[in-house]
Amino acid sequence: MLILTFEDSEEEIVNHIVFYISTGTKAFQVVENARTELRFDGLEIDVAKRLVRKQKQEIDLTFTEFEILHLLVRNPGRVFSKEQIYNSVWKEPYFGDYNIVMSHIRNIRKK
Structure with missing residues (x-):
C-alpha cells in the first residue's frame, strides 16, 4: 500500500x-x-460542513465562492492565475471569459 x-x-x-x-x-x-477545519487570517473554514466564519459570524457563500476560497486557503502564499483557479474550481478547461473568476473573488471580498 x-x-x-x-x-x-x-x-x-x-x-x-x-x-x-x-x-x-x-x-x-x-x-x-x-483536515476538515482550516484557519487563515481570521477565517474559520469547516470543509466537511462547507461553513465559513469570520470572527465567529457565519458567512454565506455560494458553492463556487466556497470552492475558490478553499483552494486559496489550502495554498497560502501561492499565487494562482485566473486560468488556474478556473480549471481547478470548475474542473474543466477554460472556454470563455475569466472575468467570471474575478466576479466571484469580488463577491468573496465583499462578504
Missing part, C-alpha cells in the same frame, strides 16, 4: 508513484488529507 500526504514534497510524491507503478501494481486509491 502506498500512502501519500500533502506534507510530502513533490519530489517524494513523484518518486513514490513511479516506484509503485513500476512494481506492476494495477490500482491505487487517492485519499485526500483528512
Whole structure:
C-alpha cells in the first residue's frame, strides 16, 4: 500500500508513484488529507460542513465562492492565475471569459 500526504514534497510524491507503478501494481486509491477545519487570517473554514466564519459570524457563500476560497486557503502564499483557479474550481478547461473568476473573488471580498 502506498500512502501519500500533502506534507510530502513533490519530489517524494513523484518518486513514490513511479516506484509503485513500476512494481506492476494495477490500482491505487487517492485519499485526500483528512483536515476538515482550516484557519487563515481570521477565517474559520469547516470543509466537511462547507461553513465559513469570520470572527465567529457565519458567512454565506455560494458553492463556487466556497470552492475558490478553499483552494486559496489550502495554498497560502501561492499565487494562482485566473486560468488556474478556473480549471481547478470548475474542473474543466477554460472556454470563455475569466472575468467570471474575478466576479466571484469580488463577491468573496465583499462578504
